[in-house]
Amino acid sequence: MRVVSRKLPLPTVENCRDLGGIHTEQGRMVRPGLLVRSANLHDARHDDLETLAHRGISNVIDLRTDPERDLKPDRLLEDWSFYALPTFRETKALRLQLRDIVTRPGTFIEDLYPRLVLDDAAVACWKRMFRLLIDEPGGYLFHCTQGKDRTGVAAALILAALEVPEDVIRDDYLQTNLYMSTEMSAFVDTFEALLGPKAHADIDEFLVASPLYFQTYIDATASFGGPVGYLRTAIGLSEADLRALRDFYLTDDASN
Numbered sequence: 001m002r003v004v005s006r007k008l009p010l011p012t013v014e015n016c017r018d019l020g021g022i023h024t025e026q027g028r029m030v031r032p033g034l035l036v037r038s039a040n041l042h043d044a045r046h047d048d049l050e051t052l053a054h055r056g057i058s059n060v061i062d063l064r065t066d067p068e069r070d071l072k073p074d075r076l077l078e079d080w081s082f083y084a085l086p087t088f089r090e091t092k093a094l095r096l097q098l099r100d101i102v103t104r105p106g107t108f109i110e111d112l113y114p115r116l117v118l119d120d121a122a123v124a125c126w127k128r129m130f131r132l133l134i135d136e137p138g139g140y141l142f143h144c145t146q147g148k149d150r151t152g153v154a155a156a157l158i159l160a161a162l163e164v165p166e167d168v169i170r171d172d173y174l175q176t177n178l179y180m181s182t183e184m185s186a187f188v189d190t191f192e193a194l195l196g197p198k199a200h201a202d203i204d205e206f207l208v209a210s211p212l213y214f215q216t217y218i219d220a221t222a223s224f225g226g227p228v229g230y231l232r233t234a235i236g237l238s239e240a241d242l243r244a245l246r247d248f249y250l251t252d253d254a255s256n
Contacts, residue, residue: 004172005037005155007179008055010048014039015147015179018055019155022172024163028250033057034139035249037155039147039180040064042072049077056139061129063087063142063150072145083132085125087116087150109149110216116153117220117230126157126235133158134241137248148176148209153217160227161237161245166218176209 005017020032033056059081144150159169224230
């Protein structure tokens with residue numbers, strides 16, 4: 001497996017990777033310390049948060065639902081800005097999740113990715129995320145629970161906007177398999193308690209970043225002409241927006 005993003009040695013922040021150093025199709029490079037992906041920060045020690053701050057992070061985007069945040073709230077530094085941008089509306093998401101686990105076991109995560117592109121709540125989330133990155137540029141850490149699905153789509157969209165090749169974006173997505181915790185979240189445990197054996201195939205999917213899931217995300221953007229077309233059409237990014245993103249988050253200097 002090709003290692004694309006840089007794993008940060010933070011013992012209490014799981015699956016934490018800096019997108020800095022990834023190269024674009026034009027030979028530019030993502031600036032280190034500005035775009036970091038991870039699992040949640042609930043167990044983060046102060047020294048690990050200080051390390052993130054020293055590297056440039058001053059903003060956190062939490063993609064989890066309200067119940068997930070309430071169950072395991074992030075630990076933050078006092079001067080950090082925090083943005084709760086859930087990709088799902090809780091009631092609708094839970095209803096669809098339970099329906100699919102019962103009627104189509106083993107397909108939950110595969111079916112999740114089109115929703116992360118097409119659902120109204122997801123579109124609203126990505127619109128807000130990109131406006132933050134463009135209008136309030138700085139160092140951002142973005143995360144969900146494990147740093148795999150919602151975080152993976154967020155990273156994929158950001159890297160697409162920065163003109164990173166699709167195969168590199170896919171490899172960054174798959175790199176999660178090297179670092180993700182295999183401990184089940186309370187959210188997943190709830191499914192198992194409610195549904196018993198029917199949930200096992202879906203629970204296994206929570207622990208794997210699969211090429212199939214990434215391709216399902218790509219396929220969901222096909223009607224827009226691909227991820228960048230999706231960003232232009234559904235998210236409403238202009239050429240000036242994309243240029244601003246690239247001007248701030250990319251560098252021509254390999255030593256930067």
